[in-house]
Amino acid sequence: MTDDPTPLDRLYRAGFAVDALTTEQRAVLDSLSPDELAVLVDIKARLDEVGPEVQAHSEIAGGALF
Numbered sequence: 555m556t557d558d559p560t561p562l563d564r565l566y567r568a569g570f571a572v573d574a575l576t577t578e579q580r581a582v583l584d585s586l587s588p589d590e591l592a593v594l595v596d597i598k599a600r601l602d603e604v605g606p607e608v609q610a611h612s613e614i615a616g617g618a619l620f
Contacts, residue, residue, distance in 0.1 A: 560584060561583055561584050561585070561586045561591050562580060562583060562584045564591060564595065565583060565591070565594070565595070568595045568598055568599070569598065569602065570583075570598065
């Protein structure tokens with residue numbers, strides 16, 4: 555028995571809304587390789603870092619740009 559988290563567990567812990575995805579989408583994400591998973595988590599982290607700036611721009615521009 556292994557205690558390693560599944561790709562979906564890791565994505566959930568990284569803040570992805572995996573519960574909102576379809577069964578088919580979850581299956582695709584659950585089949586990601588470790589390298590693919592690392593890239594996806596890294597991209598989300600970088601997007602989250604600039605989240606407040608993007609949100610501020612969308613509020614100022616009324617969401618027209620984003």
